Amino acid sequence: xxxxxxxxxxxxxxxxxxxxxxxxxxxxxxxxxxxxxxxxxxxxxxxxxxxxxxxxxxxxxxxxxxxxxxxxxxxxxxxxxxxxxxxxxxxxxxxxxxxxxxxxxxxxxxxxxxxxxxxxxxxxxxxxxxxxxxxx
Amino acid sequence: xxxxxxxxxxxxxxxxxxxxxxxxxxxxxxxxxxxxxxxxxxxxxxxxxxxxxxxxxxxxxxxxxxxxxxxxxxxxxxxxxxxxxxxxxxxxxxxxxxxxxxxxxxxxxxxxxxxxxxxxxxxxxxxxxxxxxxxx
DNA sequence: TAAGTAATGCAACCGGGTTGCAAAGATTGG
DNA sequence: CCAATCTTTGCAACCCGGTTGCATTACTTA
Numbered sequence: 001x002x003x004x005x006x007x008x009x010x011x012x013x014x015x016x017x018x019x020x021x022x023x024x025x026x027x028x029x030x031x032x033x034x035x036x037x038x039x040x041x042x043x044x045x046x047x048x049x050x051x052x053x054x055x056x057x058x059x060x061x062x063x064x065x066x067x068x069x070x071x072x073x074x075x076x077x078x079x080x081x082x083x084x085x086x087x088x089x090x091x092x093x094x095x096x097x098x099x100x101x102x103x104x105x106x107x108x109x110x111x112x113x114x115x116x117x118x119x120x121x122x123x124x125x126x127x128x129x130x131x132x133x134x135x136x
Numbered sequence: 137x138x139x140x141x142x143x144x145x146x147x148x149x150x151x152x153x154x155x156x157x158x159x160x161x162x163x164x165x166x167x168x169x170x171x172x173x174x175x176x177x178x179x180x181x182x183x184x185x186x187x188x189x190x191x192x193x194x195x196x197x198x199x200x201x202x203x204x205x206x207x208x209x210x211x212x213x214x215x216x217x218x219x220x221x222x223x224x225x226x227x228x229x230x231x232x233x234x235x236x237x238x239x240x241x242x243x244x245x246x247x248x249x250x251x252x253x254x255x256x257x258x259x260x261x262x263x264x265x266x267x268x269x270x271x272x
Numbered sequence: 273t274a275a276g277t278a279a280t281g282c283a284a285c286c287g288g289g290t291t292g293c294a295a296a297g298a299t300t301g302g
Numbered sequence: 303c304c305a306a307t308c309t310t311t312g313c314a315a316c317c318c319g320g321t322t323g324c325a326t327t328a329c330t331t332a
Contacts, residue, residue: 123264124262125206126246129260151310188290208288281325
């Protein structure tokens with residue numbers, strides 16, 4: 001368990017510390033994205049700044065990606081193995097307005113858009129709001 | 137000038153006060169979306185809370201809509217006359233990572249998405265990041 | 273093992289957003 | 303035209319997510 005997570009960390013050039021293993025474990029268990037404040041609640045004893053920096057490190061090394069679903073705090077979710085966070089890896093996110101959970105819809109790529117003249121595309125953020133299957 | 141804006145306010149059931157006329161004027165002049173902090177800078181003498189409530193009122197009455205482009209503060213832009221902020225009125229937004237301006241791409245509707253089973257759609261937020269025509 | 277580097281914990285701060293409350297302004301019924 | 307009422311404004315304070323500086327601890331490696 002711990003070993004397998006370590007491999008993921010090492011692969012992304014992240015030194016596997018106890019803290020990082022724990023955070024990665026939570027991110028792995030969780031099927032929906034998690035925010036810093038949520039993480040703080042999970043680890044009452046851990047320091048906010050440490051958790052914050054852990055997430056930042058994970059994000060920087062592309063182990064996780066951030067999602068701003070407009071509901072407040074930014075959330076984070078694991079990237080797929082093959083993901084390098086380029087435009088072609090981008091998928092749609094779903095935010096449930098009832099339970100406030102945010103899902104990665106990995107199987108739904110963001111549709112391509114033709115922009116007006118002289119506008120160039122770097123990235124796309126697409127969040128669908130609605131009610132999720134669990135809340136129906 | 138003032139008269140024409142007043143008509144817009146009255147049409148949306150907003151009592152036209154001096155403050156509201158001024159804010160609407162700025163929103164009308166501006167071709168890109170504007171945030172509360174930006175508005176505060178424009179009106180040094182006006183109170184933050186008043187500006188805040190003005191925007192909230194405008195939004196509630198569907199004179200403007202809010203855009204969270206992920207760059208920090210929420211921005212606001214005028215709705216089109218016919219807009220009622222329903223799913224079919226939704227358009228793509230463009231955020232320039234260079235000048236930080238956010239554009240309404242009224243002519244580009246948000247693409248429709250087929251969600252997984254038992255997920256229902258209420259709204260969509262689609263923001264394209266890139267470089268705008270002015271910054272090219 | 274000592275020196276150097278990286279991670280952690282603590283505290284404080286910042287900025288956007290939001291609210292309570294009192295004062296000022298607009299509205300309306302008598 | 304005035305009094306009572308409702309609305310808007312201004313001020314202050316607060317909340318919360320995010321972020322940083324700095325000292326301490328843990329780890330690495332020469």
